Amino acid sequence: MPSPPLFTALHVVQPGDGGVARVVADVAAAQVSSGMRVAVACPPGTELAAAARAHGAEVHPWRAGREPGRGLVAESLRVARLVDAVRPDLVHAHSAKAGLAARLAVRGRVPTVYQPHAWSFEAVGGPAAALARRWERWAARWTDRVICVSDAERRRGEGAGVRAAWSVVHNGVDTARFAGAADRAAARAALGLPAADPLVVCVARLCRQKGQDDLLRAWDAVRRRVPAARLALVGDGPEAGALRAAADGSVLFAGAVADPAPWYRAADLAVLPSRWEGLALAPLEAMAAGRPVVVTDVDGARESLPPGQEPYCLVRPGDPEALAGALAALLQRPVLRAELGRRAQRHVRERFDVRRAGAAIADVALG
Template sequence: MRPPFTALHVVQPGDGGVARVVADLTGAQLARGLRVAVACPPGTPLAGRVRALGAETYPWRAGRDPGRAVAAEIRRVGELVALVGPDLVHAHSAKAGLAARLAVRGRVPTVYQPHAWSFEAVDGLTGALARRWECRAARWTHRIVCVSEAERRRGERAGVRARWSIVHNGVDVARYASGPGRALARTALGVPARVPLVVCVGRLCRQKGQDTLLAAWPRVASRVPDARLVLVGDGPDAAALRAAAPPSVTLAGPVTDPAPWYRAADLVVQPSRWEGMALAPLEAMATGRPVLLSDVDGARESLPPGQDAYCLVPPGDPTALADALVRLLQRPILRLALGQRAREHMREGFDVRRTGAALAEVYREVAGGGRPDLMREPVAQ
């Protein structure tokens, strides 16, 4: 019997939205009968979750940023490729894309998924070097998978020349759509029943823009005095955000599952400075909650048609963000309608099973000639 198609995912970071995307993809691929191996930082939420799903899990001690350890990180990827013997290597985010492509150099079919371009995070010489690397590394990449058309266009404008596929992020819509309602979720979390609640889920860092949200919040609190804001997550900006937070803002810290916070919320906000297509808004919409997003890559593509006017604000603009938050907090019937349509929109086009099927097609095109097992329907779990 022919061995199953083997995918090796190389991933850094091991937490946050990228980790949730990879974990969901791992589950979908295992359900299709693929052999799935995941190399990621040990002791992270991703390592634990993919191991529980049944994937082969290998420690890859890689930091987020390039540094003196990068040579060892590249060697480790090479060792894992030799050990696993994959049919395809799938690298997620900039650091994994750096290490995997230098280790493999096109000898094994390679898919790279930026999950937002590295050169958006930095300016000056560092940004120029990041763009130059992405352009050079494309020669060792059989396919670049972008999570939005806007992310692909940004790569092209930076000079990256590659074969592209657009595969929107997906979420387990059925899981987010089920579960306790708003009242029970609030009781479990200790949130008062009648408090207008805004929730922001994401890594506490410059990219996600929680500092812009805190700058906007006094204007919100002056017009909706009983409103409360909860920041869910952890990251390098946690201490600074905690120090700047007024009493009406709570930092809830990291959670294994953000779904209870989505269910408790009246409105979910994601004020990012850059993205490919943020995962948290998709999860929130699958829960039936309206979202307010900064108008960065992937935001317009993730929203239901017609919601741009209510649900998008310019990035880095506290005044516009505050005014939009107030408008939505003061219109409960509009929020309900936006949330109901958002849940339908997620079910129609953003279910993780669609994502799994689309990536299976990418794998077949890149490395799976004569491998009908790639297109096998998932086995019900």
């Protein structure tokens, strides 16, 4: 008697790099391990395409831009053709652009899960934000479940009038990989960094969302209090040129890296001054490496920090003065910084392990 066909999940993803890509790669690995057939449609030649293939998923090229535009109709048609070819039991769309194209293509014909990874209406203002909220409310009729990466993200969707079946699955990281060898001096030597200078590291795409412009506005004040401090911006993106023009010689632009773990190990302190998020991965990675992290009070930030660290590590978004104060205060208190890092590492190991997150999303898909 022939065995029944495997349950098939098709992930439709844009972007194919950064935090979203790492989340999808981890989910694909967990689903393959659980015995599912997994297909990933994403832009070709990206980090996600390589990682998903390495985990045993089928990878289908899906050429799509990050933003809605004239190519949307063609992009949605390409999703429809992929659905016909793959014949999935479930379509799982990740981020706003894929959520738009995939739900227009499928329109409820196949069970559909949508994971916003931060709501589209937070990225824009005025009429564009109102239009994005209206779309999310409308598209909920073609969505069997919305998976949010934080309770705050779910509440924001509910507040925008999105009526859906909700699940909250916090992002997770490979805690063992980021913990690794915690020798700061060895990490700095390998990266060619000064051995003794206080180092703040920001790992993120260089774009408006991640707030590196606010970080540079804060940096002069940090340097006045900690003159030897250095800042490393790890990543690349559309704001790279403007940020370079605004930075002084104490700021290092490391570019995009395949593995940010050595940068966390080299750091005294990590920072992510985002304007909006769902639940960012970079702070979890930094904490898994045993480094405290200063974050802005956006969706997911309070849920990611260990209890009691908010007074030291949480600041208002868009407030360079508060950001400078938090960074300088921690750079000047090495004993406190070390203790916060130890607690953060334990917290992430207990609550944000990637295997738990991947298994939880696999359960949602099969349930």
